[in-house]
Amino acid sequence: MFRRVTGFVIVLGMLASWLFGCRPAAPSPVTLTIIMEQVPDTDVIRKLLPDFEKENPGIKVVIDAMPYDAMRDKILASFMAPKATYDVIIVDNPWMDEFVAGNFLEPLDDRIRGVPDYDFEDFVKPVRDIGVVGSKIYGIPFYNYAVGLIVRQDLFDDPAYRDAYQKKYGKPLAPPTTLEDYVRIAQFFKEQSGGKIYGAAMQPQRGYKVFEEWKNWLYAAGGNLLDDQGKVILDRPEAVRALELYIEMYKTAAPPNSLNWGFDEALRSMAAGEAATMMSYNWMLPTLNNPQGPAGNLAGKFALYEVPGGKAVLGAWHWAIPRNAPNKDASWRFISWVTSKRIEKQRVILGGAPVRVSAMKDPEVWQKGFGQSYYETVLKILEDAEPLARGPKAEEIIQVVGTELNAAVAGEKTAEQALRDAAAQVRRILGQ
Amino acid sequence: MGHRDRRLGRRMVLPLILLLLAVQGYPMAFAVYISAHDYRLTALSEIRWVGLEQYRGLLGNSSYWTAMKNTLVFVFGAVGLELLLGFLLAYLLWRPVPAQNLFRAILLTPMFVTPIAVGLMFRFLLNNQLGIIPVWLRSLGLEIDWFGPDLALFSLILIDVWQWTPLMVLLLLAGLEALPVEPFEAARVDGASELQIIRHLTIPLIRPVMLAAILIRMLDAFRVFEYVYAITRGGPGERTETILFHIYRVGFLYFRLGEAAAMAITLALVIFVLVVLLFRILRRQEALT
Numbered sequence: 001m002f003r004r005v006t007g008f009v010i011v012l013g014m015l016a017s018w019l020f021g022c023r024p025a026a027p028s029p030v031t032l033t034i035i036m037e038q039v040p041d042t043d044v045i046r047k048l049l050p051d052f053e054k055e056n057p058g059i060k061v062v063i064d065a066m067p068y069d070a071m072r073d074k075i076l077a078s079f080m081a082p083k084a085t086y087d088v089i090i091v092d093n094p095w096m097d098e099f100v101a102g103n104f105l106e107p108l109d110d111r112i113r114g115v116p117d118y119d120f121e122d123f124v125k126p127v128r129d130i131g132v133v134g135s136k137i138y139g140i141p142f143y144n145y146a147v148g149l150i151v152r153q154d155l156f157d158d159p160a161y162r163d164a165y166q167k168k169y170g171k172p173l174a175p176p177t178t179l180e181d182y183v184r185i186a187q188f189f190k191e192q193s194g195g196k197i198y199g200a201a202m203q204p205q206r207g208y209k210v211f212e213e214w215k216n217w218l219y220a221a222g223g224n225l226l227d228d229q230g231k232v233i234l235d236r237p238e239a240v241r242a243l244e245l246y247i248e249m250y251k252t253a254a255p256p257n258s259l260n261w262g263f264d265e266a267l268r269s270m271a272a273g274e275a276a277t278m279m280s281y282n283w284m285l286p287t288l289n290n291p292q293g294p295a296g297n298l299a300g301k302f303a304l305y306e307v308p309g310g311k312a313v314l315g316a317w318h319w320a321i322p323r324n325a326p327n328k329d330a331s332w333r334f335i336s337w338v339t340s341k342r343i344e345k346q347r348v349i350l351g352g353a354p355v356r357v358s359a360m361k362d363p364e365v366w367q368k369g370f371g372q373s374y375y376e377t378v379l380k381i382l383e384d385a386e387p388l389a390r391g392p393k394a395e396e397i398i399q400v401v402g403t404e405l406n407a408a409v410a411g412e413k414t415a416e417q418a419l420r421d422a423a424a425q426v427r428r429i430l431g432q
Numbered sequence: 433m434g435h436r437d438r439r440l441g442r443r444m445v446l447p448l449i450l451l452l453l454a455v456q457g458y459p460m461a462f463a464v465y466i467s468a469h470d471y472r473l474t475a476l477s478e479i480r481w482v483g484l485e486q487y488r489g490l491l492g493n494s495s496y497w498t499a500m501k502n503t504l505v506f507v508f509g510a511v512g513l514e515l516l517l518g519f520l521l522a523y524l525l526w527r528p529v530p531a532q533n534l535f536r537a538i539l540l541t542p543m544f545v546t547p548i549a550v551g552l553m554f555r556f557l558l559n560n561q562l563g564i565i566p567v568w569l570r571s572l573g574l575e576i577d578w579f580g581p582d583l584a585l586f587s588l589i590l591i592d593v594w595q596w597t598p599l600m601v602l603l604l605l606a607g608l609e610a611l612p613v614e615p616f617e618a619a620r621v622d623g624a625s626e627l628q629i630i631r632h633l634t635i636p637l638i639r640p641v642m643l644a645a646i647l648i649r650m651l652d653a654f655r656v657f658e659y660v661y662a663i664t665r666g667g668p669g670e671r672t673e674t675i676l677f678h679i680y681r682v683g684f685l686y687f688r689l690g691e692a693a694a695m696a697i698t699l700a701l702v703i704f705v706l707v708v709l710l711f712r713i714l715r716r717q718e719a720l721t
Contacts, residue, residue: 072684072685076473080476098474102475102476198561205664205667206667206669207667255560255561257560257577257579258560259581260665260667265559265562269561274561393686395686399681399686403669407670410580411581412581412668412669413669
């Protein structure tokens with residue numbers, strides 16, 4: 001008996017010392033832990049951190065970077081914990097309304113008012129609006145991933161292509177501004193190159209990708225997911241036309257059998273010189289034009305335009321503070337520093353995707369960054385852009401619409417049927 | 433066994449039972465609990481009892497049935513092909529072969545690669561424009577749309593076969609090598625042909641091993657997720673939506689954990705029934721021999 005008791009006490013003691021031994025010493029300087037995605041924009045933030053820590057000696061910042069798919073679960077787990085794991089989080093736009101609805105985020109209005117010269121209105125409006133839910137601000141823009149049309153400018157400037165196009169269609173070859181032109185130009189490149197260069201590297205992969213690409217087509221055709229009153233209008237004739245043109249493009253001008261293509265495949269196809277255009281994130285342009293980048297010898301031959309029709313799908317990441325974060329003042333100190341005009345400029349010069357108008361109009365940024373025309377085009381894209389879906393059910397809407405679109409491109413359903421099914425499901429999700 | 437021994441024995445397994453209860457029993461019980469509740473991670477303040485409503489909802493949920501059907505096709509297709517190929521390969525290796533160990537080691541390598549990497553490999557190997565396999569096929573005059581609506585699920589089955597046939601070979605070969613030599617010698621002396629020996633001797637003798645191998649592979653194949661995730665995301669349409677991928681989508685993308693738990697429990701039931709069936713076959717075989 002005695003031995004059993006001593007054994008028990010020893011085990012208990014070991015357990016206790018293990019439990020308490022792991023506790024960090026009382027943090028005299030504050031350490032901020034930030035969850036981020038493993039992307040180039042995070043590397044840019046890493047480069048800025050020493051400056052922040054120099055200016056704020058009491059605060060140390062630790063970045064916990066991970067792949068996209070791991071982030072949502074971790075952020076949610078941090079929300080559920082009594083004390084947040086993350087002092088600062090970044091929020092992808094489809095999550096914003098959902099997180100606010102769950103009462104997980106701290107409103108930032110008062111804090112913004114407390115920073116002199118912060119100039120919140122300087123963030124491009126559509127990007128800024130994502131962080132505003134109800135009438136309160138919950139997220140500060142971090143970087144954008146709005147969609148643009150990336151083309152091989154050298155092909156559009158090639159006299160042989162230009163002459164042939166002029167002869168065939170009686171007008172000059174130029175980056176398309178309407179859907180019909182886009183389909184025709186893409187078909188033209190495929191025919192004229194004898195099938196060596198496809199007209200468009202498309203991304204019809206089921207789910208997020210196909211919806212993200214096709215919704216630009218939907219905007220160009222004058223349609224949308226919801227109307228101003230929030231009613232589902234996905235089954236209107238404009239949408240059917242947009243989808244029929246998209247399918248025609250896939251069948252006649254995209255690389256064959258590319259039904260499961262996503263971001264990577266389209267980028268590789270462009271970089272390998274096998275496609276003349278693609279719709280992708282605007283900041284893929286500097287990547288493609290980088291001589292050390294994936295395109296090799298083709299670097300410098302790519303150019304960015306607005307998508308046909310001019311209105312683009314907007315994606316953006318926002319900084320936010322979880323409600324259960326322990327050091328909210330320090331968290332805000334970091335966010336307000338990194339999103340200030342001064343640091344935004346540095347961030348963009350280092351290659352970060354811009355969100356402030358002032359940075360995109362700054363001659364120093366043009367000169368040290370990627371040139372005036374690039375930033376002007378990005379600003380134009382951002383000014384007329386709208387997210388894929390909003391509201392607390394955005395993620396589910398994106399998935400069900402993306403499934404129906406992919407089924408239509410695969411030929412499983414007609415465009416009309418697929419959109420009717422998609423609209424019915426979205427209505428059900430929204431309870432309409 | 434004496435009374436004291438038995439008591440000691442019971443106390444010795446106690447920690448293990450407690451551990452099992454903690455790491456398996458609790459999560460399972462919790463899954464059953466939330467499957468009867470409207471349990472959404474984004475609305476934890478509104479959890480309410482719904483009884484069997486979520487299970488009833490599954491009856492009319494066409495995506496769920498499609499996913500279940502796809503999964504069954506995948507499991508039977510993949511495990512069937514793996515059994516066939518695995519047996520043929522094991523049979524060929526069941527004799528002295530030069531550099532035998534090296535040869536077997538090479539054969540087993542696909543198993544060592546993590547499935548998500550295998551998925552990404554094949555995503556690009558089979559890519560029509562960027563991959564090497566379509567290039568070879570084209571030189572033979574073949575044009576195959578691997579991830580089109582007709583073939584996508586079959587392509588995923590082939591990838592699984594590529595990765596997991598070696599396991600089948602490994603298990604069956606171990607079974608073959610454990611067989612007694614005498615019956616085979618006797619059969620040869622009696623003038624039985626090779627095919628007759630396989631059909632009437634080899635297969636009946638290693639049937640228990642075969643069933644065990646099928647069971648192991650089947651349980652594993654039900655969990656198919658990585659290939660779907662890396663390559664098709666369930667597309668085209670819902671052609672490759674497997675049940676685990678669907679559960680992941682509902683649970684971790686839409687955060688409707690209650691509904692996801694209900695699906696997971698029906699999946700567990702399906703697997704349970706199949707396992708019981710397999711064991712019954714196994715037991716009947718044993719009774720016969």
